[in-house]
Amino acid sequence: MKRISTLLSVAALAALPFGAFGADITLDPSLGQTAARGFKVCDSDGGTPAPACVGTITDSVSFTVNFLTPGIENASATGSITPSGGIGIGSFLSFEWILLNPDGDEIAHGTGFGTEQLPTDVGVGPPGDYTYTIEYSFQSGPRTQSAGFAMVLTTGNSTGEVPEPATLALIAMGLLGAGLARRRKQ
DSSP states (O other): OHHHHHHHHHHHHHHSOGGGGGOSEEEOGGGTOEEEEEEEEEETTSSSSSOOSOSEEEEEEEEEEEEOSOEEEEEEEEEEEESOSSTTOOEEEEEEEEEEOTTSOEEEEEESSBSOOBSSSEEEOSSEEEEEEEEEEEEOOTTOOEEEEEEEEEEEOOOOOOOOHHHHHHHHHHHHHHHHHHHHHO
16 A cells, blocks of 8 residues: 555646746736736845945846746846935846747847837747747946836747738639549549
């Protein structure tokens, strides 16, 4: 009985998706899921491990997303600076990101805030851990209390390419021609 219990435990462990445990975010594009990952650039109150908001802060950060099924992905970025208006609050001098597939190849990138991803509707497949790397430079102002940003990820099903009508017409003509040639032989 103990041996059966051990075998069942091993089988249950083997069925678990261990690749997802190392990822910061897990998404299933077939479900059209959305997620966000935020980062603190600076904080002047000392309540976080972020550096104080003084001078120019240049850094890079990375996070991984485990896509469970093939699909498409779109990313956008949004920034936040406190206080939110007026002179002397600081600004992002640069903001660039790239998306790497599980093999380490770049499949998308973006600059600035908003929906600046190129290309859009990036295919994510096969399933696995994809890495986003963000490089930024922030110039704090005399009134900057804190600054940060978030990457917002949206996913969806792969829709597949739909052939143009001209392509379908060429295929139909080819099949018709093959049918006529066969009929002539008979």
